[in-house]
Amino acid sequence: MMNELKFVSTMEDIAFLYCYDMGPHGYFVNDVDAICNSIQKVFISKRSYFKNCMHNLHKSAAYMDHAELDMPLHFDMFLPIRLPMAVKAVFKKKERTVHLGRRRNYKHPFFSGNSVNALNMNLLFEKEMSEVIAQIGSVLGRSGVNFDLSYSTLKHNNQPFLHQLVAEARLGPYPAPRETNEVICIRFDFVLALEFDESTIILPSYFKPPTKYKWLAYGMVNQNNNHDPAQWAVLLPKWQNAHLAILLRGLNMSVMLYRMLYHHGCYRFALPAAIKFGYFLAIEDRGVEYMRLSIAELMVMTLGHQVSRNLGTVVANTAANDEQQKRAQEIYALLVHAFRFNVINADFIYKCYRIRYAPPTPCRLNRSLENLREPEDHPTSGRMRRTRRRSI
Known part of the structure; x- marks a missing residue:
């Protein structure tokens, strides 16, 4: 039986x-911090339109080593952006979407005509992130391990949708050949999203918003390749207040x-x-x-x-x-x-x-x-590979 x-x-x-396992998790946390700080400094020096959202990049991190995975406790799929101008919102109940238009005669690269456009925003971010990663090349983590950075996007509805930043651990000068699906890296997978709260735009009652809330608008709505990039999906990030x-x-x-x-x-x-x-x-x-x-x-x-x-x-x-x-x-x-x-x-x-x-x-x-201290001891690159998370 x-x-x-x-x-x-x-x-x-x-x-x-x-x-x-607090030791290995601490190495991951601080390596993520080093990578994100390097990226944010370049975005700030370039006076990028995205410079104020990069401090949230660490929430999209995930460490992968074979069957081992580690993520921050406050992990997220979205990189929130606050628009620097007021917009007006037109909601569609059935589709649960929103169309965002400008209130005044602002000029901004996120707009196409009078509408905030997901395609414009993602294309601009793709261009700037590609330049930043090419400039940085690699980052020395606080664990003593070098990470080679690479960046790519996946397209959905004929537009860049999922942004993929990969920091691959350089485990030695002559790393052993890897299996087809073997991955040892820190990944940052995220979707750009516009962030609002009840003080800027009030959601209609059919979204059932709580008393105080933030909400996100992001560009993935359906599988229709003819989808209008001016239509944004609405999401209430209920996990943020858990x-x-x-x-x-x-x-x-x-x-x-x-x-x-x-x-x-x-x-x-x-x-x-x-x-x-x-x-x-x-x-x-x-x-x-x-x-x-x-x-x-x-x-x-x-x-x-x-x-x-x-x-x-x-x-x-x-x-x-x-x-x-x-x-x-x-x-x-x-x-x-x-x-x-x-x-x-x-x-x-x-x-x-x-x-x-x-x-x-x-x-x-x-x-x-967010609140973990830096470990006192730094592992060697070999130890990093073995002790990220206690095996069960």
Whole structure:
């Protein structure tokens, strides 16, 4: 007889295993800080239109090393931008979109005619970020490891949509050949978004905004290639006001899902951008009720959005009907069945997480990326590769 476990409680127990190992997480935090500071200094020196938004870049970071993933506790998918002028908003209820026009005769490169245009904004950012990364080249992290920087974009609706900044760790002068899907790097995957609050533009009541709130407008709305870049999707970032336990649950679920997808060969679905997008769409689906979801239900919903919206294709710019897509669908079907009947095969758990299941004691300390101190000891490049997160 197969060894079976309760799916919901097992996912909760495993989540405790993904609490931060404070030493390795500290190296990641401070390397991210060094990379972001270098980029921000150049943006400021260039007097870029984006210079005031780069201080949020660190929230989009993710460290990847084989099946290991680390992200800041306050991780984000969006890089928020505050417009330097007042705009007027026209909302569409059915599409949940907004059209942003200027109130006065301002001239600004984000505009096309009288409308704020996502294509203009993304093209300008792509140009400036390409120049900045070419100028910097590489950054010495505070851990003592050199990171080679590269930058690219993925296009959606015929416009740059997902910005990808990769800082690849230079592990030695003659690094060993790597497997096809082996990745050791810090990724910054993000979507540009305009940020507003209730004091600048009030959302219509059908968005069900809270008493005090911020909201984002971003350029991805649908799969229609003829989509108007002057129409922006509306998103209320409900995760920004969540308390520590909710943020930690979201982080641990993301790491668990990453490991599951990675060990099943769904590398494109395991990209942090795809996981974070699925997570934020799941939150948007459930509203503030998402705070009461179990780890298991949140994982099922996140992967469901990845599969149904084909985010593996969106973030990887590849054909949809391939082996990874089918595999992700199979995993999703398995998780839906496990959640419905609250039963999961113990062998599946071992295969995904490389552990012999034993409920841990949830006693580790957790902190956010913003308030962690710099580690006292700096690892060598070899140690960095081995000890980013305590293996389970």
